[in-house]
Amino acid sequence: MSESYEYKYGFSTDIETEEFPKGLSEEIIRMISAKKNEPEWMLEYRLKSYRHWLTLTEPTWAAVSYPQIDFQDLTYYSAPKAKPASATSMDEIDPELIKTFERLGIPLQEQKRISGVAVDVVFDSVSIATTRYEELDKLGVIFCSISEALKNHPELVKKHLGTVVPASDNYYAALNGAVFSDGSFVYIPKGVRCPIDLSTYFRINAKETGQFERTLIIAEEGSYVNYLEGCTAPQRDENQLHAAVVELLAFDNAEIKYSTVQNWYTGDKEGRGGIYNFVTKRGICKGKKSKISWTQVESGSAITWKYPSVILQGDGSEGAFYSVALTHDYMQADTGTKMIHIGKNTKSTIISKGISAGHSSNAYRGQVKIMPSAENARNYSQCDSMLVGDKASAHTFPYIEVKNKTATLEHEATTSRISEDQIFYLQSRGLNNEKAISMLVNGFCKEVFKELPLEFSVEAVKLIEMKLENSVG
Amino acid sequence: MSWENNYLQFKSTSALDSIKASEKRQQSFDKFVVAGLPTRRDEAWKYTSLTDFKNIEWKSSEDSNEHLTHEQMQEVSKNLPSDFINFVFVNGILNKTLSDDFDSLIEVGELEENDFLRDEASVESRLLNLAQSFLNKKITLTVSKGKVIEKPVQILFVQSSKNSVYLSEKLNINLAENSEIKLLIHSMSFVNSTADAMNLNVNINVESSVRLTFVQLQNEDNSSFHFSQCNLNLATSAQVTTLALTLGNKLTRNYYQLNFNNEQASAAVYGLGVIDSEQHLDNYTFIRHAIGNNNSVQHYKSILSGSSHSVFRGRVMIEPNAQKANSEQLNNNLLLTRTAQADSIPQLEIFADDVKAGHGSTVGQLSKEEMFYFLSRGINQFEAVRMLSYGFAKELVLKIENPYLQSFLIAALNQKLERMVQNG
Numbered sequence: 091m092s093e094s095y096e097y098k099y100g101f102s103t104d105i106e107t108e109e110f111p112k113g114l115s116e117e118i119i120r121m122i123s124a125k126k127n128e129p130e131w132m133l134e135y136r137l138k139s140y141r142h143w144l145t146l147t148e149p150t151w152a153a154v155s156y157p158q159i160d161f162q163d164l165t166y167y168s169a170p171k172a173k174p175a176s177a178t179s180m181d182e183i184d185p186e187l188i189k190t191f192e193r194l195g196i197p198l199q200e201q202k203r204i205s206g207v208a209v210d211v212v213f214d215s216v217s218i219a220t221t222r223y224e225e226l227d228k229l230g231v232i233f234c235s236i237s238e239a240l241k242n243h244p245e246l247v248k249k250h251l252g253t254v255v256p257a258s259d260n261y262y263a264a265l266n267g268a269v270f271s272d273g274s275f276v277y278i279p280k281g282v283r284c285p286i287d288l289s290t291y292f293r294i295n296a297k298e299t300g301q302f303e304r305t306l307i308i309a310e311e312g313s314y315v316n317y318l319e320g321c322t323a324p325q326r327d328e329n330q331l332h333a334a335v336v337e338l339l340a341f342d343n344a345e346i347k348y349s350t351v352q353n354w355y356t357g358d359k360e361g362r363g364g365i366y367n368f369v370t371k372r373g374i375c376k377g378k379k380s381k382i383s384w385t386q387v388e389s390g391s392a393i394t395w396k397y398p399s400v401i402l403q404g405d406g407s408e409g410a411f412y413s414v415a416l417t418h419d420y421m422q423a424d425t426g427t428k429m430i431h432i433g434k435n436t437k438s439t440i441i442s443k444g445i446s447a448g449h450s451s452n453a454y455r456g457q458v459k460i461m462p463s464a465e466n467a468r469n470y471s472q473c474d475s476m477l478v479g480d481k482a483s484a485h486t487f488p489y490i491e492v493k494n495k496t497a498t499l500e501h502e503a504t505t506s507r508i509s510e511d512q513i514f515y516l517q518s519r520g521l522n523n524e525k526a527i528s529m530l531v532n533g534f535c536k537e538v539f540k541e542l543p544l545e546f547s548v549e550a551v552k553l554i555e556m557k558l559e560n561s562v563g
Numbered sequence: 564m565s566w567e568n569n570y571l572q573f574k575s576t577s578a579l580d581s582i583k584a585s586e587k588r589q590q591s592f593d594k595f596v597v598a599g600l601p602t603r604r605d606e607a608w609k610y611t612s613l614t615d616f617k618n619i620e621w622k623s624s625e626d627s628n629e630h631l632t633h634e635q636m637q638e639v640s641k642n643l644p645s646d647f648i649n650f651v652f653v654n655g656i657l658n659k660t661l662s663d664d665f666d667s668l669i670e671v672g673e674l675e676e677n678d679f680l681r682d683e684a685s686v687e688s689r690l691l692n693l694a695q696s697f698l699n700k701k702i703t704l705t706v707s708k709g710k711v712i713e714k715p716v717q718i719l720f721v722q723s724s725k726n727s728v729y730l731s732e733k734l735n736i737n738l739a740e741n742s743e744i745k746l747l748i749h750s751m752s753f754v755n756s757t758a759d760a761m762n763l764n765v766n767i768n769v770e771s772s773v774r775l776t777f778v779q780l781q782n783e784d785n786s787s788f789h790f791s792q793c794n795l796n797l798a799t800s801a802q803v804t805t806l807a808l809t810l811g812n813k814l815t816r817n818y819y820q821l822n823f824n825n826e827q828a829s830a831a832v833y834g835l836g837v838i839d840s841e842q843h844l845d846n847y848t849f850i851r852h853a854i855g856n857n858n859s860v861q862h863y864k865s866i867l868s869g870s871s872h873s874v875f876r877g878r879v880m881i882e883p884n885a886q887k888a889n890s891e892q893l894n895n896n897l898l899l900t901r902t903a904q905a906d907s908i909p910q911l912e913i914f915a916d917d918v919k920a921g922h923g924s925t926v927g928q929l930s931k932e933e934m935f936y937f938l939s940r941g942i943n944q945f946e947a948v949r950m951l952s953y954g955f956a957k958e959l960v961l962k963i964e965n966p967y968l969q970s971f972l973i974a975a976l977n978q979k980l981e982r983m984v985q986n987g
Binding site: 151460462475477478479480481482483484485486487488489490491492493494495496497498499500501502503504505506507 | 606610883886896898899900901902903904905906907908909910911912913914915916917918919920921922923924925926927928
């Protein structure tokens with residue numbers, strides 16, 4: 091096995107950072123809020139979330155096991171010192187940072203327009219740079235960090251923040267509500283079809299730091315946006331915590347496509363280190379015929395605990411969830427989706443592919459709920475698991491609740507391994523074992539990959555190949 | 564009367580010979596007092612509420628040694644086909660008049676210490692605390708090595724009390740090597756009787772090469788509560804077919820646990836619920852492949868009318884050593900009315916790689932085209948619904964191959980469907 095197959099984003103950037111002392115208290119929250127010059131109501135929101143968080147206990151129902159997290163032993167705010175958020179031209183950004191992102195393959199420089207993507211980059215707790223700002227501004231599209239949005243468009247943030255994922259939603263959402271530091275904010279005005287893909291790149295750099303970002307996307311009537319999210323973290327022996335909240339709102343006839351390629355550090359071969367990824371992602375189809383789709387490729391983090399969901403409130407709205415989750419070594423993933431049908435003629439599709447290799451455990455946990463008001467709701471779910479190696483495990487826990495007789499639901503799940511016949515067939519045509527397996531896995535995931543934007547889908551295929559070459563003996 | 568007073572009274576009237584067993588029974592009750600009954604906060608009871616059960620003042624079985632009236636006797640006899648070997652328990656007591664004389668097969672005996680043994684981690688543990696507190700006997704059915712019992716065996720539990728009685732039964736079934744039996748456990752009560760409750764705990768020990776057909780027919784009055792736990796242990800080359808046919812009861816909770824302890828065994832686990840009005844049915848299955856090279860199939864269906872609610876939770880676990888295990892699971896629900904509700908939670912937990920496992924689940928209604936076809940041929944709507952429902956349900960009853968048993972079950976199913984369509 092060659093070195094180049096190792097986690098190539100595992101380096102850390104040596105940069106001067108400003109960090110708050112460890113621990114969580116009202117004091118720290120006030121400090122975060124003051125640091126970011128936030129309005130009074132925002133601080134109130136944070137404190138309310140924090141007080142609620144204190145009343146909650148950590149959830150234990152997921153099929154993952156990890157040592158207790160000491161929330162007082164984490165740093166809740168860390169930012170590169172060289173005054174980043176307000177950088178107006180690329181020259182003001184620390185060259186060390188630019189280098190970091192170049193190594194990660196993220197084009198921060200404007201000359202890389204050719205890639206046709208606007209990027210917002212979040213480094214530890216703060217957003218570093220947002221590219222192609224002016225071009226979007228002409229159309230009235232707002233794409234900036236959430237701290238900037240709080241300064242420049244407080245009314246929009248105030249109106250929508252916490253409406254999809256209230257701080258009282260769950261343990262990690264409450265924690266996020268209290269301490270979130272940055273994230274992306276997207277606003278697409280009425281009737282605008284966002285001409286370029288928007289992308290956010292998350293990087294955890296600092297040691298023993300929790301990243302709590304918050305993303306809010308609002309698509310007004312008749313608008314369309316394609317949003318991409320990527321993430322990496324350095325290789326460290328300790329575990330790092332990532333507890334994000336993502337909220338999507340789609341009004342009448344609006345469409346949001348949200349794609350993630352997650353490539354956090356997964357821990358080493360013995361399962362030391364890696365990111366704990368406890369994320370709440372939820373979208374609401376508020377308007378008629380609105381659409382939200384989540385596409386995710388999960389190949390990172392030691393523990394994943396993530397259920398991108400859609401509430402189908404508007405009549406005729408559609409939700410979709412396409413996911414590939416790959417676990418290897420000692421990774422644990424408990425991921426899936428929720429589709430809550432409220433409006434009439436709502437449709438949802440769930441396609442989930444899990445691949446477990448090594449000693450890993452991979453669980454699909456999903457819920458489809460048809461409320462009494464959801465006439466003619468339609469759901470199709472398919473959850474397939476593939477096992478590579480005899481130490482891996484795969485689980486499925488779908489919950490199906492139907493309260494309206496006009497609903498039509500189908501759910502199916504299969505678990506299997508790659509058959510010897512398939513391998514033999516490919517080997518007899520001159521492919522080696524590894525190539526054969528990666529080809530079969532790619533075929534297995536094809537339904538999901540085809541939903542990804544082109545650049546992402548190429549990246550995803552490579553990522554899966556790379557990871558599997560590591561773990562298939 | 565509170566459970567405490569109930570228990571004291573029960574204890575005094577049905578003392579146990581074995582001191583150890585007495586102690587165990589006391590321990591069960593103590594645990595029940597501390598832990599209480601399951602609530603919807605428990606994951607395994609998420610969709611089933613015991614509030615109605617808790618609100619009724621239950622009495623223990625001992626203070627209701629009532630006799631059946633002549634009409635009731637006649638109704639019971641209708642359920643005793645001559646092609647069967649029948650055993651009838653009325654309010655928990657073996658009725659010698661109605662039962663066939665077949666003493667070598669079945670035995671009502673004293674409880675011993677290890678009759679109270681159980682898996683504390685089981686999701687039914689708290690329910691068993693209560694059930695074991697009110698046990699006073701056990702029924703043992705033994706089939707000796709190589710013996711084939713041709714006729715289906717029916718054990719019929721009749722509840723007829725004027726009080727609201729909580730009855731707890733324990734049934735141990737030992738099937739020795741290479742034997743064969745077709746067993747029907749049937750529970751019934753009379754229409755418009757008071758609410759009654761029954762907990763049926765069945766342990767079946769299936770030795771190698773045994774052929775077992777095990778059917779439960781739950782057809783009590785719509786005010787009754789029925790809890791059952793069936794635990795099956797399968798040895799090499801055992802072949803098991805089970806069917807839980809639920810027609811009656813206000814609330815039914817069936818828990819099936821199947822353990823594959825050796826290779827080459829196969830099990831088909833079926834369930835059919837046909838329920839209406841406010842009926843609630845919760846089927847929980849747990850198929851445990853501890854050893855590989857085994858085959859399990861599950862198929863559960865429900866037809867829901869009125870405001871009925873059905874829950875299916877099928878858990879399949881394939882342990883690390885169980886290579887070459889095969890497991891299939893399917894759940895189909897047919898909703899006939901707007902207010903009916905179906906929940907389905909299939910769970911696969913797989914720790915071995917060379918296995919085949921899959922599950923499927925559907926919820927739907929009768930298709931408009933099919934209805935139209937019937938109507939255009941002059942068959943009215945009710946009749947059409949009945950026929951289509953029968954078509955949907957029939958498949959599972961036909962899995963029970965013994966013709967006598969099959970026709971008995973089909974008759975019961977048809978009666979229920981007719982009643983349901985008339986009311987709906």
